[in-house]
Amino acid sequence: MYKTLTLRRPDDWHLHLRDGEMLQTVAPHSAAFGRAIIMPNLVPPVVTSEQARAYRERILAALPEGAALQPLMTLYLTETTDPADVVAAHRDGIIAAVKLYPAGATTNSASGVTDFDRVRPVFEAMAEAGVPLCVHGEVTDPEVDIFDREAVFIDRVLDPIRRATLGLRVVMEHITTAEGVDYVRDHAAGGAMGGTITTHHLVINRNAILAGGIRPHYYCLPVAKRERHRLALRTAATSGQGPFFLGTDSAPHPDRAKLQPCGCAGCFTAPNTVSILAQVFEQDGALDQLEAFTSLNGPAFYRLPPNEDRIRLSRHQTPVTFPQEIAAGDETVTVFDPGFPLFWHTEPA
Ligand SMILES: NC(=O)N[C@@H](CC(=O)O)C(=O)O
Ligand SMILES: [Zn+2]
């Protein structure tokens, strides 16, 4: 049994840092990651390279001295995005990817895409220039059951886009279904596809949200599915296979906004993600695959070198505790509770 574990510094390939006071509060909790793909769903969204550059500066200013984190910026795709701007921003190193939100699919997605044909020229230019497309993969058709929206998206939207745009490199973000796992695995050859998996979707199924009472802090999008889907995600993540990598989707919201008759979606996992992942991989006898998931597969997809420096985890005798909530000005933000004790702790460098 392992007592300590040394890993190349993990990266987070899907992270919400927000802005303003919330950014100041949450950025330090992601400071020990190496790189993070920063989601652009601010209000208003990050749609131009100038906005991405300015947002990056605000993030760097919110990080503590000595933070490892390098923010990798994304642009929020709209029906008026100019293909030439995207290509130039990527060429100049301002953005690492473009993010597709189907309009209405999730938090702050109102400016997203309704008619996918209208953004075809952007996809074509991205394919040509090798710019990855990060996708929130859910249909918004109200006729489609919320638990089926990811699987239906693959058939109705994602597969047709990929067939029509040869060479487009796609990350299916926060996959939550066996169908998502299979689709990513079956189309990953040559780096054509990757899939991020969140910490919380490895831990909870839909019962956590609904059985025995409604638990808003477990509500996120895509919503957690049946147990068999969680197990498919666990198998994918702990396999160490190339196309699957960590994207925490740590998505802080003030408790005031989550604890409502109509509460918003998102789990805040940044503070305890690495401890939870070590526990999960240990439970599955797969600690030897943790580094592939957190630190190797993501950079390989994004065609970046893995981080050179390391973090050290040690397994404590008694559980390590994390704050249940953190203060953000007058608000509180609840930290994701995995529902089991955590023994792995990141040692200070
Ligand atoms: N995952 C979530 O439930 N929420 C995210 C948006 C997203 O990633 O879909 C957010 O920005 O709050
Ligand atoms: Zn999303």
Ligand SMILES: [Zn+2]
């Ligand atoms: Zn997200």
